[in-house]
Amino acid sequence: MTTCKSTQHTDLKTIVIKLGGSMLEGLTTTFFENFKKMQQSGIDIIIVHGGGPAINQALANANVETITKNGVRVTSSEAIEIVQSTLIGKVNPELTHQLNGASIKAIGLSGYDGSLFNCSFLDKKEYGYVGNIEAVNTALLKTLLSEKIIPVVSCFGVSSDGIPLNINGDTVASKVALAMNADSLLLVTDAPGVKINDEVQNSVNPEQIKEWIYSGDIYDGMIPKVQAAIDCLNAGIPTVQIVGSQLVGTTVQKKGVIA
Template sequence: MTTSKSTQHTAPKRIVIKLGGSMLEGLNENFFANFKELQAAGNELIIVHGGGLAINKALEKNGVTSTTINGFRVTSAEAISIAQSTLVGQVNPALVHQLNKNGIAAIGLSGYDGNLLACTILDEALYGFVGEIKQVNSALLETLLANGITPVISSISCTNDGTPLNINADTVASKIALAIKAESLQLVTDTPGIKIEGQVQQVVTSSDITYWISSGDIYGGMIPKVTAALDCLAAGIPSIQIVDEQLKGTTILHQEVFA
């Protein structure tokens, strides 16, 4: 019995960290220090990223217009090609380089690699070439984590026939967190948490979020973040945070139910 308890205490905890916004323009020393502290404490970490700013610049350079609906980028056939080349060819390797340079062993992946993200088209009439994740190849991630390597995953994948798909990065992060049974999901953004009437909320519940979405206090790009958080809470992930680069912000919890 003692051995069993000891084994449980030493089992690594898993944290999925999603990077978005201006975070991808250049992470500072505090981020890498915090990251290595989490690793030193025995946590296994996975990074998921989008690249909205870089994609916007590439689209504008190529004269391609883009809109968002419900926080999802409407992705035309022309836009998906640009998004794919930007995320896989530029943003991902730059991020992996930053991590490796700061002493963190990392490897870049997209949904294509090792069939990591099996997808279908979410709603082509509404969103264009945007993916819905049907399955995550968690075995691939398990292998990398077991060897001390941090997976860095871009939010691009494809259908069974190879059609490229853009995927909301918050959704990718939540699906991966669920697949690997993560202890925590951290959504890192340039907004330090959920703001209501200009004030960052330190701790909120799922019912708070549901109310704020209906009231319009939560809107735009924050909707996919909180939706991903609620999905993870409902599936049993204990802790969801929407935080800034200092890893401080809003913690989202289940609504407490009292008898």
């Protein structure tokens, strides 16, 4: 595992980009052009996506109730089929099609494909059909990247005995980034970064974040985003960036570390 203190990258090689479900419907031509520029500069890109709004709508249409606990969607046996069909059958192919339509070679993947994830139950009694990633098939991802194909990974896995499992999006992104020894993780949201006094901060550290949450300068929907960034740093990812659709925003890194 790569730790933040011991790793100082001079050139970014691999970036994992997590697209929140709320971002998927408003992707622009500029957004895809930025992807092309990153690839042309020699950066390998892996996309991990969620699908919260689409899943919520599909569950509501089927009159299936759902709740979240500790940031994790509790997924019943009834809900897991809907989550699976929405993520793998709708959201993932639509995003992959958009990328291909923008002349960006991409292929959609889930935990079913090429044994991408080795998964177990996170806690069946507590969360139902929710998975925890034990290992990532990095050889598969590296093979695709070597051909300049972007893997588009949905947050869905399967147990060793074939049981489908919903997986938290930030967890998938973090596990993939760690397994691939990624230089950075980008959390793409509908906010342009961390704003303090209406000004986007170029760089912040966990200590500052805690102070700003306490003071109320960081509030509402930005709180879970910065907390996810801190969790990723603590897991060993060198830097995490909270960015908007222009793929620029705020770099979150440990105090004293040079990105």
